Amino acid sequence: MEVFVEPQEGSPFCIRIGCSDTVLEIKAKIEKHRGIPVYRQTLVFDNETLDDELDVEGCNILDGSRVWLIVAPEPPQSAKIELCVGTLPSVMRLPIEVQVNDPVKRLREVVRSLEDVSLERVKLYADGTELEDGRRICDYELQDNSSVDVRIKPPKFMVMVLPWKADLKVAVEVKQLDKVKVLRKELEKLQPSLELDLPSEGYFFIHNQSGMDEDKSFQWHGVEMGDTIEVFRGTISR
Incomplete structure (x- = not known):
């Protein structure tokens, strides 16, 4: 239209x-x-x-x-404001000076350096609205002493999978509270691009030399970030 x-x-x-x-x-x-x-x-x-x-x-x-x-009129390039930035749920705030024309990403980069985390884990909010990278500070009508909330996303939980008859491990992203059967779905997604050998007659997972119950979570099995999970041909008898 x-x-x-x-x-x-x-x-x-x-x-x-x-x-x-x-x-x-x-x-x-x-x-x-x-x-x-x-x-x-x-x-x-x-x-x-x-x-x-x-x-x-x-x-x-x-x-x-x-x-x-x-x-709206273009704000002066040199116009600066001081934002009160803090990580939820803490009430402590750190003053950070920015230019009103700065992109949101620049503020995220400052916060990232202070928190010592990857940029993708840093999310900024003002009055409950997420500040988007494609916009500028002035888009959100932030003024001196405006409050900006920081939320740090939890790190990605990666496990290393050793496919059947393979020498190289494959990093797969899951959640620690996911059931192990989620790993089967993720491997099937990766199979076409990585040409994984997933036995057609069936396979199961081994962690720390023990067979894994796919209806239990990774956490239940004691799987930690970066642990190796092996793929074995066959099935587990219960």
Whole structure:
């Protein structure tokens, strides 16, 4: 469908959108069409400001609808603010100075270095909303002394699997509380690309020289991060 965008200044223009597009995706299309950064855009339809996470259908936008575009002034490049950053559930906060035009990823990188964890494990939230890498600090209207919550995702739990008649181990990501049968599904996913030898007549898993009950968890079996699990041909009699 096509909608007409009415900016405060300048002539209206038309963009093509899909029914499942979010407001944020519409803003991205406007940025591509007119070069107006997403973080400076506010869209209004039917006298309501549209939230980024809403989709076209949820906003009741129809083919030929008119959407108003409000463009915020570009903040000065040198504008700085101090954010109060802390790791949940601790109430302690650390002041971190950022520029309002800094991307969220830059703040995540600072937190990552302080927490000494991988970047992918660091998630930032303000007022319950996750701060996304593709946006800037100013997109979230953060001001001096605004609070930013840090959540550190638990590390990936990896086990090393030694397939049947193989010399090389394969690293497989699972959860420690997963049942062992999850490992069977993960190996089947990897089989086409890694050409794993998974005996067609059946196989079972061995950890620390003991057969594993696939209806029990890795934790129940005492499996730790990086432990080796071997694949053996045959079945276990109960």
